[in-house]
Ligand SMILES: Nc1ncnc2c1ncn2[C@@H]1O[C@H](COP(=O)(O)OP(=O)(O)OP(=O)(O)O)[C@@H](O)[C@H]1O
């Protein structure tokens with residue numbers, strides 16, 4: 001426990017708020033999000049589509065939309081990244097913080113050789129041409145790309161989706177960053193390839209020590225990969241804790257719903273439950289009360305008026321009135 | 331490789347269809363060339379003899395084949411008006427028009443490319459508004475109005491450039507250019523405005539692509555993103571525009587050559603139409619169509635050089 005506290009947080013998001021300005025109105029996209037990743041760790045951020053996972057990720061690498069306003073803090077190395085200038089961000093991106101995206105088919109420039117695009121990340125951060133190429137080739141080998149010398153001179157259109165995502169991972173990790181943000185890196189791939197890419201991410205995490213913030217809506221995948229988990233709903237973190245703790249003892253009705261909606265291969269007769277309703281759009285979101293109130297099966301009177309503060313139940317963080325004042329057991 | 335084979339086949343088929351179409355048009359057109367040459371009061375026997383000598387008494391398919399066979403040998407018939415081989419007339423005029431088109435395109439690219447890129451880079455700054463408006467205005471002014479405007483400034487007021495006439499290239503590049511600069515400018519101002527629009531929209535569209543996000547996530551600066559990633563991608567649609575500009579310029583040259591008294595294809599075409607010089611018109615139409623098709627073919631080839639997605643399919 002004491003050792004764990006000494007670990008450096010490669011990103012520490014504190015009370016982050018993001019508002020989007022759309023036609024003179026401001027909409028809350030992210031509310032009071034707090035989230036950290038320690039060095040070498042694999043952390044998951046899960047939630048249904050539209051919860052604000054990608055927005056959180058974009059904010060964490062300084063690529064939020066131009067019509068957004070951020071408040072709060074994003075800390076690393078005792079600095080508040082929200083105060084970064086574009087120049088400072090350019091130095092950080094790809095070096096300390098890297099990112100890979102959902103769509104490997106379009107994430108690469110169609111007119112530039114794969115290898116050159118990977119090497120570009122090293123070039124941008126100071127490597128000379130030869131060194132960048134050598135490192136790119138090394139990384140390509142490391143992520144399991146075959147025949148790297150030839151592949152270096154291939155164009156993205158000559159690679160399959162899985163290979164492109166491998167190339168993206170090579171590109172992201174070439175400068176040995178502290179943190180890799182992977183925003184649904186396998187959603188666009190075939191099921192068989194998905195597992196391979198996830199396996200690769202885990203392997204790279206172990207080999208290079210790069211911490212990973214894995215964004216996903218697939219709880220099954222997350223369970224095998226990560227050590228901690230954040231559950232996001234409509235711009236709020238509603239629950240977080242260690243993977244084992246949260247999966248064995250999910251507390252928030254939303255988390256329970258998410259877990260119940262994952263098909264479990266061991267229970268054949270299991271009935272799949274899905275949470276009724278959908279994530280409210282930005283315009284539909286209420287200003288007061290619990291964000292999950294409308295879809296919650298166990299809502300209380302108090303939930304309509306007042307959202308629950310994040311509370312610590314033995315290291316398991318939870319924002320739900322059902323557990324106010326209670327200890328671990330329900 | 332399949333791509334090239336398909337393109338070349340397409341090229342041949344298009345040329346064939348153009349030749350059939352052109353030939354057919356002049357068969358359908360009312361009026362008998364023999365009557366045009368000899369006049370309405372001509373002796374019927376004489377008319378008959380002339381028709382036979384022109385091959386008009388043969389069936390249509392045979393005449394088409396004769397004509398095509400002639401085309402392959404560079405023989406496009408004889409002009410009624412000039413009493414000279416059509417091929418030779420076209421060849422001489424073509425040098426003039428090609429010069430005009432060449433200088434116009436160079437000017438178009440020289441003006442349009444940098445301004446379009448500059449506009450896309452600075453679209454948020456207030457200086458962009460007047461530039462964008464100016465390009466909008468020059469886009470809406472017809473080339474012949476532009477010519478008159480340019481003649482007024484450079485020939486009448488400043489008196490530094492000639493207002494008409496053409497000097498062949500072999501009399502010196504300076505003299506050649508001096509005559510070409512105004513008519514080329516008249517064409518280029520409008521077409522470069524179109525090019526500016528296209529580059530601007532194309533760059534803006536590219537900026538929304540996913541690979542830009544990737545480049546940003548590597549910490550690549552905006553300048554490098556534009557120069558190394560965006561420009562090449564946004565040139566692909568622009569090449570199409572350049573191909574289309576060639577046909578625009580060929581069409582536009584008919585008017586411009588008349589304004590500046592240039593002995594080019596445009597001039598030849600307007601003379602041939604007013605004198606109903608069918609072999610000449612026919613030859614000119616095939617010639618121009620051929621050039622347009624050839625340009626589009628070259629554009630397709632250029633695409634495949636730039637875009638590996640096409641080349642490697
Ligand atoms: N540019 C934008 N303008 C307006 N609203 C936006 C914009 N981008 C995203 N949103 C909205 O912000 C909210 C959060 O979006 P975000 O992309 O972060 O969701 P997500 O959790 O990543 O979902 P997914 O799983 O579909 O990727 C959504 O409701 C979305 O509709």
Ligand SMILES: [Mg+2]
Nearest residue numbers: 053054055183
């Ligand atoms: Mg997303």
